[in-house]
Amino acid sequence: MPIALPRRTHAMSALTLCAALAGAGQASAQSFNAVASTPLQFKPAVEQAFAQLMAAPAVTRLLDAVKADHERSIEDLRLLTEIEAPPFKEQKRAEAFLARMKALGLTDARIDAEGNVVGLRKGSGNGPKLLISAHLDTVFPSGTDVKVRQDGNRYSAPGISDDTRGLAVLLSWLKVLNELKVQTVGDLLFVGNTGEEELGNLRGIKRIFADHLDIDGMVGLEPAGDGTVLVLGTGSHRYEVTFKGPGGHSFGAFGQVPSAIHGMGRAIAKISDIQTPAVPKTTFTVGTVGGGTSVNTIAPDARMAIDIRSDAMAPLLETEKKILAAIDEAVVEENRRWGVNTLSASVRLIGDRPGGRTQSDQPIVEAASRANAAFGLKTLLSGASTDANVPMSLGIPAIIVSGGGKTGGFHALSEWIDLTDGWRGAQISLVTVLGLVGVQGVSEPLLTKRTPRTK
Amino acid sequence: MPIALPRRTHAMSALTLCAALAGAGQASAQSFNAVASTPLQFKPAVEQAFAQLMAAPAVTRLLDAVKADHERSIEDLRLLTEIEAPPFKEQKRAEAFLARMKALGLTDARIDAEGNVVGLRKGSGNGPKLLISAHLDTVFPSGTDVKVRQDGNRYSAPGISDDTRGLAVLLSWLKVLNELKVQTVGDLLFVGNTGEEELGNLRGIKRIFADHLDIDGMVGLEPAGDGTVLVLGTGSHRYEVTFKGPGGHSFGAFGQVPSAIHGMGRAIAKISDIQTPAVPKTTFTVGTVGGGTSVNTIAPDARMAIDIRSDAMAPLLETEKKILAAIDEAVVEENRRWGVNTLSASVRLIGDRPGGRTQSDQPIVEAASRANAAFGLKTLLSGASTDANVPMSLGIPAIIVSGGGKTGGFHALSEWIDLTDGWRGAQISLVTVLGLVGVQGVSEPLLTKRTPRTK
Numbered sequence: 001m002p003i004a005l006p007r008r009t010h011a012m013s014a015l016t017l018c019a020a021l022a023g024a025g026q027a028s029a030q031s032f033n034a035v036a037s038t039p040l041q042f043k044p045a046v047e048q049a050f051a052q053l054m055a056a057p058a059v060t061r062l063l064d065a066v067k068a069d070h071e072r073s074i075e076d077l078r079l080l081t082e083i084e085a086p087p088f089k090e091q092k093r094a095e096a097f098l099a100r101m102k103a104l105g106l107t108d109a110r111i112d113a114e115g116n117v118v119g120l121r122k123g124s125g126n127g128p129k130l131l132i133s134a135h136l137d138t139v140f141p142s143g144t145d146v147k148v149r150q151d152g153n154r155y156s157a158p159g160i161s162d163d164t165r166g167l168a169v170l171l172s173w174l175k176v177l178n179e180l181k182v183q184t185v186g187d188l189l190f191v192g193n194t195g196e197e198e199l200g201n202l203r204g205i206k207r208i209f210a211d212h213l214d215i216d217g218m219v220g221l222e223p224a225g226d227g228t229v230l231v232l233g234t235g236s237h238r239y240e241v242t243f244k245g246p247g248g249h250s251f252g253a254f255g256q257v258p259s260a261i262h263g264m265g266r267a268i269a270k271i272s273d274i275q276t277p278a279v280p281k282t283t284f285t286v287g288t289v290g291g292g293t294s295v296n297t298i299a300p301d302a303r304m305a306i307d308i309r310s311d312a313m314a315p316l317l318e319t320e321k322k323i324l325a326a327i328d329e330a331v332v333e334e335n336r337r338w339g340v341n342t343l344s345a346s347v348r349l350i351g352d353r354p355g356g357r358t359q360s361d362q363p364i365v366e367a368a369s370r371a372n373a374a375f376g377l378k379t380l381l382s383g384a385s386t387d388a389n390v391p392m393s394l395g396i397p398a399i400i401v402s403g404g405g406k407t408g409g410f411h412a413l414s415e416w417i418d419l420t421d422g423w424r425g426a427q428i429s430l431v432t433v434l435g436l437v438g439v440q441g442v443s444e445p446l447l448t449k450r451t452p453r454t455k
Numbered sequence: 456m457p458i459a460l461p462r463r464t465h466a467m468s469a470l471t472l473c474a475a476l477a478g479a480g481q482a483s484a485q486s487f488n489a490v491a492s493t494p495l496q497f498k499p500a501v502e503q504a505f506a507q508l509m510a511a512p513a514v515t516r517l518l519d520a521v522k523a524d525h526e527r528s529i530e531d532l533r534l535l536t537e538i539e540a541p542p543f544k545e546q547k548r549a550e551a552f553l554a555r556m557k558a559l560g561l562t563d564a565r566i567d568a569e570g571n572v573v574g575l576r577k578g579s580g581n582g583p584k585l586l587i588s589a590h591l592d593t594v595f596p597s598g599t600d601v602k603v604r605q606d607g608n609r610y611s612a613p614g615i616s617d618d619t620r621g622l623a624v625l626l627s628w629l630k631v632l633n634e635l636k637v638q639t640v641g642d643l644l645f646v647g648n649t650g651e652e653e654l655g656n657l658r659g660i661k662r663i664f665a666d667h668l669d670i671d672g673m674v675g676l677e678p679a680g681d682g683t684v685l686v687l688g689t690g691s692h693r694y695e696v697t698f699k700g701p702g703g704h705s706f707g708a709f710g711q712v713p714s715a716i717h718g719m720g721r722a723i724a725k726i727s728d729i730q731t732p733a734v735p736k737t738t739f740t741v742g743t744v745g746g747g748t749s750v751n752t753i754a755p756d757a758r759m760a761i762d763i764r765s766d767a768m769a770p771l772l773e774t775e776k777k778i779l780a781a782i783d784e785a786v787v788e789e790n791r792r793w794g795v796n797t798l799s800a801s802v803r804l805i806g807d808r809p810g811g812r813t814q815s816d817q818p819i820v821e822a823a824s825r826a827n828a829a830f831g832l833k834t835l836l837s838g839a840s841t842d843a844n845v846p847m848s849l850g851i852p853a854i855i856v857s858g859g860g861k862t863g864g865f866h867a868l869s870e871w872i873d874l875t876d877g878w879r880g881a882q883i884s885l886v887t888v889l890g891l892v893g894v895q896g897v898s899e900p901l902l903t904k905r906t907p908r909t910k
Contacts, residue, residue, distance in 0.1 A: 236751075250764065251689060251764045254738035283709035285717075287748070287752055289720075290744065295806070296762045304716075305747075307751045330724075337727060
């Protein structure tokens with residue numbers, strides 16, 4: 001799911017703050033806060049493309065088909081939700097998703113080396129290549145009860161909205177595009193990817209961008225409120241730091257050995273005073289600590305986990321540098337305190353999410369905002385940590401939008417989605433996609449074709 | 456058991472250092488190190504008393520009786536060892552010990568409010584009152600297999616040497632003194648006390664000194680090497696410190712809330728740099744730490760355990776004061792860093808052992824050393840944390856000596872005692888006791904009668 005990362009925290013209401021804090025990073029999609037003002041005017045090319053799209057009978061038929069496919073797509077949703085997909089164990093769900101992609105016409109689709117399901121729906125030629133994706137993995141461990149419970153239009157199951165709904169919408173798009181033989185100008189790279197959640201560290205989407213150097217943009221589907229467009233990808237680095245020393249009796253060895261806990265305390269004290277910019281918002285915390293053998297033992301070991309985040313990579317890396325330096329200095333100081341050289345620290349990168357931002361005046365943001373407007377929705381530009389972080393960090397235009405439905409309970413066993421009028425979200429996001437790649441005979445692609453990156 | 460607290464650590468051999476460190480405070484008695492030089496000359500009164508004692512046929516008969524009672528006393532040792540006595544659960548063993556005391560003639564013996572077994576064997580009058588004690592409690596929890604296994608003269612069971620051997624020796628002394636009708640000048644307060652180990656915090660012996668304001672000295676029995684006399688009682692205070700704050704999301708709440716872990720880190724950094732005197736040796740360590748919810752949560756809680764020790768009370772209290780001040784300052788600094796007042800710390804005293812020292816020229820030390828010499832043993836004056844800490848902290852002469860036997864494996868399930876010639880230790884310590892309280896018709900008391908303390 002997009003981990004909601006409210007940017008203007010001083011302006012947060014008590015309610016949204018509570019929501020943002022409730023799950024320690026598992027805030028509901030409804031708690032997103034604005035990171036830029038809503039685009040109200042659009043470039044002429046954007047206006048022209050959407051005027052053409054919304055007026056084209058082929059597009060109207062396509063959108064009607066999305067609505068008509070709604071009930072059937074819920075069966076895909078149920079099928080995929082009930083195949084558990086814990087982090088690093090997405091394979092069974094990937095195989096089922098691949099089978100559905102093939103059945104719906106992407107016969108060349110395959111599973112790549114990182115476990116992503118990848119299928120290319122080619123355009124008429126010489127257009128941009130747009131990645132459209134949803135993630136396969138959930139946060140739930142093996143053995144979680146993933147049976148879908150239905151109560152009217154409300155469906156409950158772990159992972160059902162985050163992000164299985166996105167997968168089902170991709171399949172529905174594929175179905176209607178093929179059945180109505182809609183020919184886009186640009187290529188659509190359909191992807192169900194692995195590793196979005198937690199320690200997955202975006203491994204799936206990183207692989208996609210490593211393998212496909214010619215992607216020109218990305219539209220990802222995630223649970224988000226109507227009109228929400230994520231344009232900011234907060235980056236994060238996480239470290240586990242381990243301090244090791246010889247240890248010893250608190251009285252007998254005093255003065256002869258350093259303390260792993262004292263060394264760690266020195267590091268934490270230094271880290272506590274590191275200054276970071278308010279904009280781009282950059283944060284750090286030592287989230288957990290542990291260590292020591294007993295109260296009367298000079299600790300031979302101590303460990304801490306550090307979280308560093310930023311809305312931009314430069315201050316993230318700058319803060320990281322200061323933190324790593326603080327750890328080194330602390331070790332030197334603790335050794336010097338006792339005239340020894342027996343304390344050491346080792347750091348291990350346990351979390352690595354690049355960060356970046358898609359500027360509001362990019363066609364991809366204007367397309368999503370214009371599509372919202374076409375359906376009478378006000379756009380909220382917000383930020384989070386999602387698969388889109390990867391293209392954003394590469395300077396490739398990327399956004400995350402909703403695939404429809406009201407959602408909640410992310411990362412909790414009570415996760416749910418209310419699909420009343422859920423087809424609308426699938427329509428709006430599909431129009432956004434069509435605007436970006438263009439439809440043959442209707443509109444030109446809004447997404448700029450980029451010079452392919454080099455390895 | 457006496458927790459061996461080697462004082463001159465810079466002079467420790469690698470072997471004894473290893474022994475002292477091996478069990479984090481559970482060093483074997485054989486690892487005691489000298490804290491003062493061996494007394495080789497004694498006051499005339501001491502020489503005179505021991506010359507009289509060692510020449511007296513009544514004392515010779517008494518010591519012969521100790522040897523003759525050796526095999527029988529092993530049955531008391533077995534009986535008491537096989538009654539488990541975990542910390543704060545000494546009652547059953549206390550009742551058995553009380554029954555044995557009464558059977559051997561101390562009919563007025565009773566169990567006091569702290570669970571100590573207390574019996575007074577009166578002297579002929581107007582002499583000093585000497586506390587002679589061993590502790591009832593072991594470190595082993597309920598359910599530990601305390602069955603005694605015998606292999607020749609070697610007996611193994613948890614707690615058998617620490618300190619059940621001491622209890623059995625007290626009973627043997629009582630038996631032979633009564634059977635041979637030896638009349639001491641001073642009073643002997645026989646005590647089997649509770650709460651010597653760990654979180655017992657010397658509660659039993661503290662109660663004894665609170666209830667008996669007229670005690671003039673103490674000889675405690677504990678597993679110790681031949682000739683070892685503990686004259687230094689290293690005091691210790693232990694604290695559990697808990698930091699509490701509101702917590703929050705590492706990104707969303709950054710800048711708004713303090714971190715319990717950062718606050719604790721600041722405290723540890725300050726504590727790490729506290730200076731303490733080398734003499735009297737004074738030490739501190741933050742032995743254990745824990746805290747935090749997850750890597751991406753600003754920690755709402757953190758806790759640490761601190762050990763402070765000293766060979767003297769003044770530097771112990773001075774160091775404690777600095778540590779508590781460091782905690783307060785750290786909380787203020789962490790709150791100030793974020794412009795809040797929501798971090799707090801609470802401290803709880805979880806260990807409280809007073810400290811002190813019996814000077815080498817005290818009659819009680821000379822008596823023990825002279826008794827060792829009479830049996831051809833060289834005295835080693837050493838230090839530890841034992842029941843004797845309490846009288847030492849009150850300025851009352853106190854020592855700990857061995858009741859005989861070679862011992863090892865303290866605080867481990869493999870604990871053992873080899874009682875080959877174990878009666879010798881019981882004889883030497885009894886002669887020490889007799890020298891201190893005097894024997895009617897043989898010697899004058901060496902222990903000075905003090906003005907009773909007031910409540």
